Amino acid sequence: MYSITSESASHPDILALIAALDRYQTELYPAESNHLIDLTQLATGSLLMMVIRDYQLNAVGCGAIVLNGDGSGEMKRVYIDPTHRGQKLGEKLLAALEDEALSRHCHTLRLETGIKQHAAIQLYERCGYHVRTAFSPYAEDPLSLFMEKALVADVRLAVL
Template sequence: MNVALESPDQPEVVALIAELDAYQDTLYPPESRHALDLASLKQPNVLFAVARDGARVALGCGAIVLGSEFGELKRMYVSPRCRGQGAGKRLIALLESEAAERGCTLLKLETGPYQPEALGLYERCGYARRGPFGTYTDDPLSVFMQKRLVPTAVAP
């Protein structure tokens, strides 16, 4: 398995994001979904990673939006047919490392309570529950988490 920063606008990755959207459509109403669109994922302050198998087929993806005070983990998804192979953990590890290299010291995320696999992954990766942040409101269909990072940025 290979995990690397890539562009989100590749057809295979767009299809993976559409798979994520279709899945979340079955779980949450539109007002409780806080997804980024493709144009937002292509912004310069966004790190976007893709996990691929040995045949270079996209298995999963994830992003971090870097802000001035924290980074936000977004669009994390591993196709159900590929879960249990470590793709999610490897995506998070790469994104955290890349964010830390850019001086990010805190990552936050919002996910839903009906995604036990995601919640378990985040907890295993060291994320702890917290209250709403940024523009999010307290919503029973939102779970908020965060993790501190040790910055690894090298001074110029």
């Protein structure tokens, strides 16, 4: 059994998961194509951070959304420990993050992922994300894939 809860980006369990993600991405991409962000430096109100824990309360996955204040957000730092993959935890994590973002009046989510992360790309596609052009602050990068998902069918409904 797994649980998904909100957590501080500075929690030691989150920092350990993000360090594992950074090691993985550093092996795949050169520094200029690694768009790593230190979530602990963001204002608390602009960050949604969630952790997945197993029945022994070990942190096995995490993900975040940076809220931009304009009704959009950026999915960041999604990672599932390799020993816990294949159990639909990614789908559950994204759904929990999306629900929380929607409750904070976020109507559109965007993300950047690397082209070599095939499982991540498939996860995002299964969850309704579509390929788009680069968005600020990114520039087009042949090693990056940019995606987006509308959380509401009509953006005007998100402000009600």
